[in-house]
Amino acid sequence: MFKSPERKAKIKSKFKGQSESLTRHSRGRGVMLWPVFWETVRPRPSIRALGLQKPALGVIVKYIGRNGMYVEASGIAKFKVNATGEEITVDAADLYWDCEGTGEERQMGAELVYSAEYSIESNSGESYEVTWSVWEYPVGAENTKETNVPDGVSLVEDIRYGLSHEPEQNQDELNS
Secondary structure (H helix, E strand, O other): OOOOHHHHHHHHHHOOOOOOOEEEEEEOOEEEEEEOOOEEOOOOOOOEEOOEEOOOOOOOEEEEOOOOEEEEEEOEEEEEEOOOOOEEEEEHHHOOOEEEEEEEEEOOEEEEEEEEEEEEEOOOOOEEEEEEEEEEOOOOOEEEEEEEOOOOEEEEEOOEEEEEEOOOOOHHHHHO
């Protein structure tokens, strides 16, 4: 899933101190790491991998980001390997979203990009890195989004994803 050991170490360091924060999980032909604190819109079933709960197929997953924004993703992406015609699927619940600044300070503030990478593998052993990205600019507004599919693979159907605002809670709700 990760392009480099440095990226893997960076992500693991974000969750340092949480017990069993990241678990290596294999689903189909993709291997990924997923954090404990995924939130889902509907209750999760009791599917467990190494003692951690994982959202069910097709469930809307939210990655809580910065400034009260989060990525909401649902559905299943379908890819077709051009050489063999093989169809590969990736569930939105299997994606780990990371938020990074682009380092670019623009007129209306910083530009943030939320991205998820996933490595898919065909029966022939070929591996392809797919990247989903959503840009937030200005802060609090979704700017653009794209799914980057490498050569050799075609996107048949994409997941539904985008930025949403975290609902505000009043003080009475927080105290109860």
